[in-house]
Amino acid sequence: MKPRSLFALMLFVAPSLYAAPMQWGDIRDGSLYLQAAAADTLHLRWSPAWQSDANHEQLYLLAPDGQLLQALDIPASQAYGQQDIHLPAAQGDYRLQVPGYSFRNFKIGHDSATQAQFEPAKVHFSADVAEGAELYFQVAAGERAVLAGKYHGGVSVLQAVRLSDGLQVRLKLERHEQYPQFDQVPLPPASQDEVWRLSMGGSGKVGFWLDGTANLFAQDLHQLHPLQWTPGQVELTLKPQARGPSPYLGIALPYAQPPQSTFELLRALGARSANFYSFVDVIKSEPLREIGFRRLYREMFAIDHDITLLAGTGRRPVLEADRQTLAGLDAWLADSAQLGNRGTHYLAFADEPNLNYPSYAAFAAYFGQMLEHTRANPDTRAAGVRIAMPASSRLLDGPFRVGAGQRRGIDWAQRLLQEHGEDIDALAWHEWMVRDLLATRRYRDSVRAAAQLVGLDEHGRPRKALLLSQTNISSGPDLSPYQQDTHYAALWWMSVVVNASQDGLLDMLNWFQAADEPEYPKGMLALRDAQRFALKPVAKAQQFIQQHWLGEVQALDNPAFEVDALALRDGARHSLLGVAKTLRPHTIELAATTDLCQSGPRLELLGPDGYSHDAPVQCHAGRAVFQLPGETLFALTWKTL
Template structure:
């Protein structure tokens, strides 16, 4: 009997046809479907709501075997249900259909059974919502020490692997863990030859399963298992003379205290020029001038002259009222700012993610108006560089993670506040979470453009209000995967986010959240060994690499590649091309439009998974440069014009 497989192998009533019966995968929420097509096929894609689909738009990507984008599927928030057919011409290599997590819809994909299909699930995060009785196949190559892993999300609770050659079995019970990043795993026996295993999923509902130490690929039919073919790619970049605008100040969220001296050199290595602070109104009311020392330290020792402060209560309590305690805390913060003097810009936000935390827009709008009037009564603060930022929402174009998110989009709350207080608002600020997929980071560019459209542009083409992406991370809160946060993946992700958010020269500030790991939130740039010892995580190595090649202005650059992001920067006669290859595919990079490049002694630096920068081999002839870029690698090409 044919096993039920991910996600429900569908057999259509047989009719005379040259094609075999269609095969269906459902319901995918996060992962990659690789498809090898030796004759033309059509992907039939259908979707239905999973959670908060009315508050969230989606993008799916279909990539050609060479990594170029064949089709981008845009789904609006008002499209909870829908379907689309995607043509797959016959080709050598593997197409890739990417369903980026976190997805708010269930996606069903049908294709001809002659198409070789393999599913790569996300690690730690759940990938699908499955019926009972699902069975899949995977291959472990000879000599590999593979581990089968999974996490319990209230659905699938047992993973059972059976080796087809001899019936050897391994059973993995999935249990609840106190921290999101914890999961269950079991080792599979090493064999002298390739082995195929059958995976049976016990239970139904949300499923999280994956392989470590072997290819993380699963098929419905064991005959469809095959090694992926990463065909070499080619990226053609063309530098343009136009200047887009200033590059944003890059920074991190810093603690509500002076950092240990043992971290000073690490912070200098990160080179932050911007910062996100919290100020706890109940604390500063009782301890006036408490914040002066560490705010002065960050400003004078680390040269951070652009920052944003979010008012909150102890423990980042988000909902405040304009009562005597809050107003006293506000006065104390403004007095500190005036005492620190006029150096740089210091944006003040009256609340942290109000669209997520406040009971309604009306409640927050009333609070905002009261706090604004109180702040305006202190002219010394504005003279010291204090500016007003709003609404500091949880996400901008989509809704926050809570009930009623469709009425809580950050951009909608910002629009209403601007209509009421535009003359007194200096900046539009927001936090961006849960764009976890490397191929989806282009959405950062879209959000910055939307923010600029909302505030409008002046005669110089600059946004009329500063745009501050004041907190961002791969995931929100504690919902973190160590495969992402603690590995080279975070380095690739952060570099890609920096490039996409900076691409149009519209953004003023971009901050990673947060500086150092905390016990419940291990999402810092620095890992903590003990109270005094810290170390650079892979994302910190990437930040260090970026800052070493960061220049003051963004220059226009044409880039048609989908898997390689690139950003051109300029400062006087200095030029920098910063980029990142986001997949395993090796790329040939070709750059034109820089006529003096070859005569200026250009330098090429690469940063791979080992975290060590190394020189690359650059070919340069008559103003065109080319080089080979390994997969999953950062690069920086620098030169000087005469």
């Protein structure tokens, strides 16, 4: 038997069969909570799962009060590795986060005296397990729990046995046409707390979770316990320095004029930027099609900063600089000239070329021909048209395809800048699969890396506009309704906005996409029927953000890990926007060079119910102090006197 297989037999098994230390693996997405009454050492090992050579990773260890103890940064060059992390004795639960989507298998060992519980992701697969893996979970008295799972090509059966009486519940995991679909079975409620043993039929990737009760699993039934969310303290310090302008926030809009029934909802979103497609095989034969919706969005919804990606019908991404494509380009440029010089309109010649084109050389040749053709049009720049590149799939890491290590967005962008730097106005990219709320700080990393690539001018501004023109929790149709359709998306969007905007370097940030489509239910608007839409939780977050969005980013010191915050100002007006990303409540204290309390600060909160409401702000020595519930968006606003 291979050594890896021998080790795998120890994973996710009851300690009655195997002695200490405990082992967990191969974890790909989830949280491991640890209570250490005595000092312990975590032993981490990792090995490649898929495309590890194209992707760096970060794991996070949080103290019981939510502070970051250690961020483990694994470069793409490090396929295999190990690290020991000291775990001091403490009250409450440590949290080791393996953020999905992970490209490595993580194995974690610790002493059996340390109480450990694993919280798996929902719908997405969380681990790669051996045949016969078992775990325990608890359902409190009266809870109507549901056992759920999804088939990912590995484990195909989940079986739960109630230990008190041997009652068995079996769940077969079926193949489904659409990724968001999964299987579930209710567990009979009881008048007392019950412990269940979960057995997994098959081996390999597994997606499993609980609804209606704590989504926690242990190897030792005696280690099951409610998590302790020790209240946290956050001291924010507002600095007088300006970071730079805040980005335009927007959405990807459809290749058609939207139905009038959506107008009120679109206004509620308050988008100031947009991502469009232009289908080169359509625009020439339907010359008024794009004029109509581009004018509508500009005049009715005040969207005058946008980016257009050239493609074929159905978003076909690979184009050649042939007669049809050049005719489509000319038609789009003519439309732009006809619409007049209002705003800035970026043009990208392809959609995610590092994912879709056969090679960099093939795309570079196409890009050069399209650039030359665009430059020859005398009306281009007068109409506000600017050239963006490369509109890559992800920036610092590779796209989801074979050979991703040679297709990193930042590498292709660097080569294009070397060849056509003077004629390129913007660096654009799409960011996918940073699904974990604790990992959204990676958006700040990507913006900083983009700014470093294009360089800064004498005023500290990027020499090319930086456009994060599409982003979503997941890519394509690989969506979890627990994320897309719930308050989770609201928390995620606020966190992404805060992190991407933090340094005042970004020009545009767009959520993808405006409304759900049957195969891609990842919009801000939920599709009820052909003509009826409704605001999803992420749309309510966008509405909340836009109501308090100001033009300039102000420097802010924030030592917290679970609370993100962004300071904005317009003259005398100030906003502090932020989000508590976990269930932990926090006391927030904001200090500034001026007395905040004299200006009567106002606090608004947006929680899981989707309704914003005012909350009290206290004053202490000129500082604003307020209580922030867990998983809540906040906006503190005031005017300087």
